[in-house]
Amino acid sequence: AQSVAQPEDQVNVAEGNPLTVKCTYSVSGNPYLFWYVQYPNRGLQFLLKYITGDNLVKGSYGFEAEFNKSQTSFHLKKPSALVSDSALYFCAVRDETGNGGATNKLIFGTGTLLAVQP
Amino acid sequence: DGGITQSPKYLFRKEGQNVTLSCEQNLNHDAMYWYRQDPGQGLRLIYYSQIVNDFQKGDIAEGYSVSREKKESFPLTVTSAQKNPTAFYLCASSPGQLQPQHFGDGTRLSIL
Numbered sequence: 001a002q003s004v005a006q007p008e009d010q011v012n013v014a015e016g017n018p019l020t021v022k023c024t025y026s027v028s029g030n031p032y033l034f035w036y037v038q039y040p041n042r043g044l045q046f047l048l049k050y051i052t053g054d055n056l057v058k059g060s061y062g063f064e065a066e067f068n069k070s071q072t073s074f075h076l077k078k079p080s081a082l083v084s085d086s087a088l089y090f091c092a093v094r095d096e097t098g099n100g101g102a103t104n105k106l107i108f109g110t111g112t113l114l115a116v117q118p
Numbered sequence: 119d120g121g122i123t124q125s126p127k128y129l130f131r132k133e134g135q136n137v138t139l140s141c142e143q144n145l146n147h148d149a150m151y152w153y154r155q156d157p158g159q160g161l162r163l164i165y166y167s168q169i170v171n172d173f174q175k176g177d178i179a180e181g182y183s184v185s186r187e188k189k190e191s192f193p194l195t196v197t198s199a200q201k202n203p204t205a206f207y208l209c210a211s212s213p214g215q216l217q218p219q220h221f222g223d224g225t226r227l228s229i230l
Contacts, residue, residue, distance in 0.1 A: 009158070032216055043122075043208055043221030044161075051216055090160065094216070103168055104149055104212050105176075106219060110160040 002027045004093050006109035013081045014117050021076040021112045023091030032094040033074045034106065035065055037087045044090060050074060061085070081116045088113050120145045124209050124222035130230045131196065131203060139194045139225045141209035148212075150192040151219060154178060155206040164207075167192055196227060204228050 003026045013019045025031055032051055036044040048059025055067045065076045076089060088111045095105040122143045131137045143150065149168050153161040163176030167186040181200025186192055192211075196203045206226050210219040 034218060036221075041224070041226070043124075043223045044210075044219075046218040046220070049216075049218060102215065103166060103174070104215050104217070104219070105151070105163060105166060108161040110158060 002093065002095060002097060002107055004091050004107055004109040006089075006091055006112045008112050009110075010113045010115060012115050012117065015083050016080050019078050019081045019085070019114065019116070021089050021091075021114060023074045023076065023109060024072050025074060025091075025093045026072065027093055027096055029096050031067075031072075031074075033065075033067065034092040034094075035059065035063070035074075035076050036090045036092065038090065038111075039087050047076070047089075081114075083116050083118050086114055086116045122209055122211055122220055122222035124207075124225050126225060127223070129225055129227045131227060132230050134198045136195055136197050137227065139196070139207055139209075139227070141192045141194065141222060142190055143192075143209075143211045143220075143222075144190060145211055145213070145220060146189070147220070148189070148214070150186070151210040151212070152176070152182075152184065152192070152194045153208045153210065155208055155224075161208065164194065 005024045034049045035047040038044045048057050050057050050067045058064045090111050091109040092106040125140045151166045152164040162178050165184040167173035183195045208224045209222045212219045
């Protein structure tokens with residue numbers, strides 16, 4: 001079965017320090033991966049995606065993610081955290097089961113709460 | 119501005135009542151999706167639609183119904199058969215394969 005795992009419910013980091021939010025996946029075939037951010041009582045905002053090509057993907061607000069095929073991981077990173085980065089982060093993979101690829105359905109992880117302390 | 123509008127922002131349901139959540143988009147996207155978000159469980163797909171007059175069940179469709187009579191609109195009805203409807207409901211749309219989904223700001227449904 002295809003799945004996404006975010007092993008950490010919460011990540012705490014001091015402002016100015018680098019941050020990493022972890023994501024691992026399990027899919028049949030090529031993975032198409034996404035990161036989203038959610039602020040309280042709001043919808044999800046797209047940060048970045050990996051489809052093919054360079055393993056380091058750059059996205060919005062200074063975030064980047066590193067795709068590692070051998071470790072089946074797609075960790076989200078930022079060199080210097082801001083207090084305003086505090087939010088809930090979701091990793092997602094496109095569902096490839098059946099005709100899932102044609103429908104662009106996503107399978108989401110359970111989310112990681114990022115808390116950046118001043 | 120283009121986007122997805124969900125209404126109402128907060129909704130209360132009485133026992134035995136059906137309620138309808140609105141989702142409207144002006145992005146000209148063909149595909150639309152409904153998700154349910156519960157704390158610690160991420161997002162779970164309720165229904166999705168790839169084109170007008172067509173929709174498919176997602177992972178947790180029981181107790182819910184949808185319609186897609188117009189490209190712009192994809193309303194979700196939470197029926198009385200849904201015994202645990204308290205959740206945050208998110209609507210999304212997508213322009214096509216491998217393109218990110220765009221989300222509305224959600225409707226929070228509670229039971230009176």
